[in-house]
Amino acid sequence: MIEGTSLNINSLIGGDEKAFQAFFVDYYPVLVSFAMKYLENQETAEDVVQDVFVKIWETREKLGGIDNLPAYLYQMVRFKSFNYLRTEKIRQDATKFFTEELEVTEINEYIRNETFRIIMHALEDLPLGSRNVFSRAIQGYSAKEIADELGIAVETVKKQKQVARRILKEKLGNLLSLFFLVG
The missing domain is CATH 1.10.1740.10 (RNA polymerase sigma factor, region 2, helix turn helix motif)
Known part of the structure; x- marks a missing residue:
């Protein structure tokens, strides 16, 4: 019992x-x-x-x-x-960790997409010559490669990149330096 x-x-x-x-x-x-x-x-x-x-x-x-x-x-x-x-x-x-991580990931993705959209919009506003040079420069082409492809002088490529950087810096401010470290 x-x-x-x-x-x-x-x-x-x-x-x-x-x-x-x-x-x-x-x-x-x-x-x-x-x-x-x-x-x-x-x-x-x-x-x-x-x-x-x-x-x-x-x-x-x-x-x-x-x-x-x-x-x-x-x-x-x-x-x-x-x-x-x-x-x-x-x-x-x-759950808290993954929720916070997901939120950070979503926020980062939003920032990345929105930044890309703003930059692409700003690139479209560049004069045609500067846009052609700068878009190739951000893809990693050298000044010589750009000059050869577009049939212009290397000095013209450098000048067009300077014009593009100046215009983009006016439009984008420091955002430009974060995403385009183009020499």
């Missing part, structure tokens, strides 16, 4: 469902109340206690080696409550 109940531990170990049901009815309410001290959520406390009873049923053959089953139950509920809190904290931290 378990102290304070009419449960015969041997009946429970033997798989007597009625004995288990009586055991459950005796301890479930007090264990949920006990779990609430840690979890502060009725539904979660009930889930934890139900998990404990499932574990008790699944391992009932080992219950004979437990000296104080009620104390063991309370210990299991406490352990499972702490496990739940630890898992929940990890889940919340991970």
